Amino acid sequence: MKRLTLAVLASLAMFLIAACEEDEPIIEDEARPVLAAEEGDGYTVHHLRTDVRGGRHEEREHLVGIDSTEDLENYLEDKSDTFRFDQGYDEDDSFKEIIEEYDETFFEDHRLVFAVIEENSGSNHHDLEHIDLDADGNLSIALERYIPSVGTMDMAAWHIVFELDRDTFDYEEKTLEVDDVPID
Numbered sequence: 001m002k003r004l005t006l007a008v009l010a011s012l013a014m015f016l017i018a019a020c021e022e023d024e025p026i027i028e029d030e031a032r033p034v035l036a037a038e039e040g041d042g043y044t045v046h047h048l049r050t051d052v053r054g055g056r057h058e059e060r061e062h063l064v065g066i067d068s069t070e071d072l073e074n075y076l077e078d079k080s081d082t083f084r085f086d087q088g089y090d091e092d093d094s095f096k097e098i099i100e101e102y103d104e105t106f107f108e109d110h111r112l113v114f115a116v117i118e119e120n121s122g123s124n125h126h127d128l129e130h131i132d133l134d135a136d137g138n139l140s141i142a143l144e145r146y147i148p149s150v151g152t153m154d155m156a157a158w159h160i161v162f163e164l165d166r167d168t169f170d171y172e173e174k175t176l177e178v179d180d181v182p183i184d
Contacts, residue, residue, distance in 0.1 A: 042168030045128055046161040048095045050083040063176045066112035069104055083157060095159055115160040115176055123151030139171035148183045
């Protein structure tokens with residue numbers, strides 16, 4: 001009986017040692033994007049968490065176009081009771097800190113588009129798949145939503161802020177597509 005117990009304990013110890021030597025993490029989160037600004041041809045993107053105050057509001061995913069300081073001020077005034085614009089997360093700046101840069105001079109050559117997304121989990125994150133403007137002036141923004149197999153139970157909202165050059169992105173209509181990408 002002692003030999004059987006020792007054999008089982010030795011096997012268990014070898015199994016645990018082998019498991020600890022594995023280089024792969026138990027939960028892979030390689031696809032989670034860095035929340036810093038991304039730059040492309042004619043655009044810059046900021047991923048900003050702006051959680052909802054008091055539950056879900058409006059559409060789960062939508063785009064908002066901002067073409068002037070007046071539009072921006074109206075949006076902030078209209079949505080300040082809905083979203084937490086003044087709260088930064090981790091080491092990221094808050095929404096209010098980022099938008100302080102958008103003055104009349106900025107809007108002479110640029111415009112903003114906000115992709116507003118509400119999530120059932122704060123573990124879900126997003127990355128830009130593509131941004132295109134077709135010949136008819138239709139702006140298409142496609143995002144990937146990374147959904148880990150294990151996530152938190154907190155609600156989260158995001159304002160993904162697109163700074164667009166007016167000359168490059170002179171759009172008439174805009175659409176948002178969000179594709180789910182499970183993470184094992």
